[in-house]
Amino acid sequence: MEFIKSAIPEVILIKPKVFGDDRGFFLESYKKPLFVANGIDYDFIQDNHSMSAKGVLRGLHYQLNPKAQGKLVRCVSGSVFDVAVDIRRGSPTFGRWVGYELSATNKQMLWIPPGFAHGFITLEDNTQFLYKTTNDYAPEYDRGIKYDDPAISIVWPEIGELLLSGKDQAQPLLKDAEINFVFGKEND
Numbered sequence: 001m002e003f004i005k006s007a008i009p010e011v012i013l014i015k016p017k018v019f020g021d022d023r024g025f026f027l028e029s030y031k032k033p034l035f036v037a038n039g040i041d042y043d044f045i046q047d048n049h050s051m052s053a054k055g056v057l058r059g060l061h062y063q064l065n066p067k068a069q070g071k072l073v074r075c076v077s078g079s080v081f082d083v084a085v086d087i088r089r090g091s092p093t094f095g096r097w098v099g100y101e102l103s104a105t106n107k108q109m110l111w112i113p114p115g116f117a118h119g120f121i122t123l124e125d126n127t128q129f130l131y132k133t134t135n136d137y138a139p140e141y142d143r144g145i146k147y148d149d150p151a152i153s154i155v156w157p158e159i160g161e162l163l164l165s166g167k168d169q170a171q172p173l174l175k176d177a178e179i180n181f182v183f184g185k186e187n188d
């Protein structure tokens, strides 16, 4: 398993070791000692699974402290362009984003710590997205940021017509979003 720091070093791309044979493949998608040794020292308490057609955009979402969530995300069918945005006040990379194509083919995963907004756009039909979270779902703490906020300027892949939830069509801009993450204290 390879851990690669992104341009925002707390966001980590993870490449599992894939054991292929004439039956198919096997991989370990999570192993706590390896993750702790690479700076990801969290317990996961919820698993999520969403399925989307091509052109669905989910995000940008986060939960406020004290229910902030770290997320370990991957695609087991189809593919996404997955994005994390730093929303920790005082961070040298506040408002900056990183994005990666995650797919059933490349089997790559992304670690998104608490203090980041997360979203993705699906690149294929029947995209099945699995992720572990470090805190449970708390709708009263659920918040969002507009996916096309010019202050963040995410370069989403050109997919044509997008499908978003009503909630995601109406998310606030970063400057108007409710944020209580402070750089260096986001786990409090």
Ligand SMILES: Cc1cn([C@H]2C[C@H](O)[C@@H](COP(=O)(O)OP(=O)(O)O[C@H]3O[C@H](C)C(=O)[C@H](O)[C@H]3O)O2)c(=O)[nH]c1=O
Pocket (backbone or CB within 6 Å): 048, 050, 058, 059, 061, 062, 071, 118, 119, 120, 136, 137, 165
């Ligand atoms: C997130 C979540 C949702 N739900 C229920 C609430 C709604 O009735 C339904 C769909 O929820 P929502 O539209 O918020 O789902 P997504 O748009 O996929 O939200 C997720 O999308 C982005 C990419 C994320 O990173 C978050 O994990 C999460 O916000 O599932 C639950 O019961 N538990 C949950 O943990």
